[in-house]
Amino acid sequence: MKASLHHPLQAADVIQWDHHCDVAVVGFGAAGACAALEAARAGASVTLFEMAGGSGGASALSGGEIYIGGGSDAQTAAGFSDSAEALETYLQMAGGPDADADKCALYARNSLDHYQWLKDQGVPYKGTYVPGKVIEPTTDDTLIWSGSELAWPFREQAAPAPRGHVIQHEGWGGGRKLVDILEARTVEAGVDVQCNARVTALIMDGRAVAGLVVRQDGQERCIRATRGVILCTGGFCMNEDMLRRYAPHAAKLNDPIGVNDNGSGIEMGMAAGGDAIHLDEFFSTCPWIMPDSLAQGVFVNVAGNRFIGEDAYHGRVSRTMLDQPGGHVYLLVDNATFAQPLDIARIEIAAVGESWEEVEAELGMEPETLSATMRVYNRNAAQGRDPLFHRGPEFMTPLVEAPFAALKLDFSTSYFSFFTLGGLNTAPTGEVLDRGGIPVPGLYAAGRASCGLPRWGHGYSSGMSLADCTFFGRQAGLSAARNEPADAVSNRSIDVVSAE
């Protein structure tokens, strides 16, 4: 059997090492760039392999938002106080039922230093705040609310502050600029960047990762990485087979956010003995809060019932939508809050009426379902309270101005973008852990190839993945650079079990 993503090559079977380096990094998104940069600065010779023709990955498709807190210049200038404790609590809550307490604590204590580090690399931050519910700023402002900080139950346990620190950039898509800056620093630091280089297998020396096989110019080359291999290959939102086996509820969505997010690093890491956890988890969102007056709407499922405080982060609301039965949900708005949804969202107007009873009837719903929901909602909204789902008072607008409309968000036809959150289990150092919790020698991972700070679709907040990519990418680079080099292709080190 040929070596592959699923079957590492044994070092003893390598006829010739075609290239030597201390640290090999796979993938040139934000995680890979940060890992390579720190490894090189720590004195390691670093080779970075990227499958595509250049840097980017899913990071370059993002808004370039990084989740940072604890009292940054921008937070202070905008009049917000924040603390490392509040940030840590928020990260813990957002991490869901198996949040990684160590990573949350480490990141929370160091996010301001990390922010400074990003500035030191040349990432520009204007330090100005945009209020309101925005997905990313289209101006060059750089601080926004990017999660569920103000929403229940988060606001009750973690003192809220805006923490989405966005690269200074006009318009959408600051992620490309962020990666460009990190790429420039990476090259300056002497990292040997090799693009159009597809890594096809790891090379193992007993339990340890010794290098990798890469396909370049039609040839397979064996690369010896003395101190370690760092997998920064992204998630698996573009691998239909993996989605089916591990995250079938994401498989029905139509817009994977990725470039080459084929799960190759997760597969290679598992084949090397690494544990992959929470593979069923995914982030998803539908851009229903643009135009922003729609953010005052009320969501109901096909039974006419609300299911969440609609003021939570759009990803949390969208992920909860997907839990609802019937394949679609409705966003209810009145004349005052109605706006034509973005074309791209493919949200259609399903019913219009002079009363909620008429909308209910036009949707073919039972009398006293949707209309009863809206009667309760409007009664409470008039008092600025939501005893059912704890929506914040500023979003409790009574929907009482005719005509009324129901917009339909269909899970299979509306625009639901998504990416996966499960991946290789790593220590805060970036070391890949095996199923017994022991590091696989010589193997590191960061970004969405790993299971990091974001690991629960219902808790995701914008900037959390890039925070994880950049910060824990750096840790992985440092750890690999400091790793004691393994003896050149030593013998297997597993104990002999004898009978007797």
Next chain:
Amino acid sequence: MKASLHHPLQAADVIQWDHHCDVAVVGFGAAGACAALEAARAGASVTLFEMAGGSGGASALSGGEIYIGGGSDAQTAAGFSDSAEALETYLQMAGGPDADADKCALYARNSLDHYQWLKDQGVPYKGTYVPGKVIEPTTDDTLIWSGSELAWPFREQAAPAPRGHVIQHEGWGGGRKLVDILEARTVEAGVDVQCNARVTALIMDGRAVAGLVVRQDGQERCIRATRGVILCTGGFCMNEDMLRRYAPHAAKLNDPIGVNDNGSGIEMGMAAGGDAIHLDEFFSTCPWIMPDSLAQGVFVNVAGNRFIGEDAYHGRVSRTMLDQPGGHVYLLVDNATFAQPLDIARIEIAAVGESWEEVEAELGMEPETLSATMRVYNRNAAQGRDPLFHRGPEFMTPLVEAPFAALKLDFSTSYFSFFTLGGLNTAPTGEVLDRGGIPVPGLYAAGRASCGLPRWGHGYSSGMSLADCTFFGRQAGLSAARNEPADAVSNRSIDVVSAE
């Protein structure tokens, strides 16, 4: 590093083989018994290792119900017609978004032959039918409705028939008797049964499984299994660490159904290169339909909304409960339907009132939430229809006789039993597949160590796991017995990748 569940021993490192057999089976529940039996009858020398002092596993804790259809004697005698096609469709629907079409088809075509095989082993079936909604018969009758066949949406696509074929047995717990019978046949067939034998690692010869390490009498012994190892070790409902990493939503439940269901086979299979899929899925249930008048009740969540047709299989209803926010749900009943819940279920009466409005108020719920739900429900129930959740007409009893009560099912304190449904990905032959879909030579799995027919908590039906254990256990046994023996500890067979 010592060999362990997470790190196979290499055959080259075995100093002495302490025992030789053609086929080694690990675990002596129903799956292991059937695997061993078929392997032995096919001419293989079989050794079966069981960690406990005797046979049983989770199978012996069950009701001994097996999901069989297509027109059995019992179905026909009770006046039901059924077909292999209807059975296959039902299994497909019950398997959820990644149902295994090949296994569903193979089982549906062969379930009557399998039923005959079970009878041939001496499993008694009286062939008599018990109507109604029962968890298992307490009489010695042997056919019941054991799933969601009559419930929406199943009834619309798969012609309903009762398919729970239960071993003839007075009282609860026929599973113990089923395993005893299979054990007797296993011993008669010449299987070498070794109890108090804990398998601690697999032994690999390159990519192939060559044997296993077992701890017996304080010693570790190396067992050579020439034709294969069959993992029948059950799921991981009793391994808190695995639950946290792979199925954190099950980790909060308090009653794992298992004996030694510690996931050891899944871990060893993964360490040998096997793929494990749908590890997040689990069956769960709370015994709320005993006494059976409670089955006429209505479930609402903390927002006062219904969330499922309550006539679905109790496991499907219970699993959907756990998706609801707030940590508990309420079962609403009136004077006519009220009965004291089973003590064991730890379901408490949370509110009583002369009207649904009073119950609503006593629960501290918003006016017009629960009471509006019940107004709609009672109006529709009077007409025998449920346009919202499609509950069958025979379960649409208006709840109109005061006093009214809300029973509270708390997810953390009520009795929620559960077991895991994810496991090693296997072919219908029982071969364990690697992440590329290629069999791991010499490795087989069956029962809840594998991901079989049941793989979606919301679709589980009673008898589906034992059907899978027994039928696919047999396939695994046959496959292993027919496997070409590997050359005694051959060299690794992986291709050498050379660079030019």
